[in-house]
Amino acid sequence: MADLHTHSVQEAVNATVGGKWTVSTAGTAGSSADVANTSHKLLLGSTSTLGVYSAVEIYYNFTTSETNVNASNDLLIPANTQFFITVPRGLGNTVYFNFNSTSTTTGAVRIVEI
Helix, strand or coil: CHHHHHHCCCHHHHCCCCCCEECCCEEECCCCHHHHHCCCEEEECCCCCEEEEECEEEEEEEECCCCCCCCCCCCCCCCCEEEEEEECCCHCCCCEEEEEECCCCCCCEEEEEE
């Protein structure tokens, strides 16, 4: 059985909570030639869902600080695809969305916080 004390109420019951639609300035997925090219987006404390559209395939992770992506372990978002992702609020009030291109091709990443 899951330890529900490590998750927010919404995460524990796997519920999506509607909120304010906040469009962020488009970011750029850096070249994977160097993980230091990772972009870091500090999310609003009220963000429960992240809408992401990327022009290039990206690796991404959520952390409590600016952390570079790890091609061996992080998740992928395919190019030219729109995703809605639940923000892991169990991490606390400070959550970063970190992303980088899976190739040397860079591209725009559009982000909407809900």
